[in-house]
Amino acid sequence: MSCQDSPLCKVFLDQVVPVVGSLTSLLIYIAPWKEVSLIIALRELGGVNVLPYAMMVCNSIAWLMYSFLIRNYFVMVTNLMGYGLGIYYTLQTYRFSTSAQQVSVARLLLVGTVVIFSASGISFVFISDPVSAKLFLGWVAVILLAAFYSSPLSTLYAVLQERSAKSLSWNLAAASLLNSALWTCYGVTLDDSFIWAPNGFGIVVALVQLVLLYLYGGSVLERQRLVSSPRVCETIDEEA
Template structure:
């Protein structure tokens, strides 16, 4: 009996240590490492259109560049920055600051090159309409919603909607890809970065129970291979 009684505490300690070893690494990965890598990949994602924008700038024409995803990128980053500040979540904030700066530069560079009047009007509609809605929504949520959870829900839902549109926007060029048998109008680097980035954010969002992180990124993860 004495041997059994002395062995049991030792066994319990070993089981506790084994359980800690099993639980700690996954917790660190999904709550710290995954979002940290997600911040890095998010910035890679926003840098991906840079070669196409620079090429358009050099040739003074779009060269097949679709400006609509760039407009949605600007709206998406502003929306998620507002959500990240409302929660607050430093990973969400850090993953969108650079994106806002880059998106504004992309648009300032590309806008004078959009010479097709219907395309220009469509781009202006997305930018002005989306920006107006964002400003009104952020103002309303900040001033009239007292509960932090309510504010975060409204801002998260709006950011999610824009994010899904941003992920789906390159799909509008699939008809041209099928017609010309060329995928030059869809950004290959953007697609690769999107899949990896969305996987990390989906894992992180599921771990912390944030549906506004998990939802749009899981959709982006599945849309990425279709775009590629």
């Protein structure tokens, strides 16, 4: 008897794992909160990579569309929150970004949104077979998930050249590793490559980030010390 034939296993796969997976996915969306708060307090990026925030928006929209198609409320609620937080992170960091960073973020959001809604329109309107529609939009969501996981490494060259991982985030990398590991195990259990393949890739990317952070360190602690200083605390109090 396979795992799927066991009532207990079915409950575990259909209820427990999606709930836990939704919570770990939410951890990814919450992970940048402290870092973004520091950026707002200091009114500077401090070398932080802003592209993951824009990719968070695109990834959330893709999975929202997919959740509407398959009517999965676990996926829907989690990514609705991810969309809101992604928009908040993007808007807050956009004002402290350079012109080149702002152009990159705007271009990424524009292209991502066009691709997602075009794919969603095709899946909802033009593909009559539900299985084919799910497969098509699922591929788009999986590709964007892989892009979201890898977006922090868009500054990999600078990290290696400067020997500084200030553009990376401990919180985001750790949350990505936890989430990817859970969904990889789940996908392997179901023998579903749509689940384990992109999340297996996410494990590799998260581990690379953690190794780089361990080797080169980041600027999060430096910003934390600055926020704890009397001058910045007074600034925060005045704004509040």
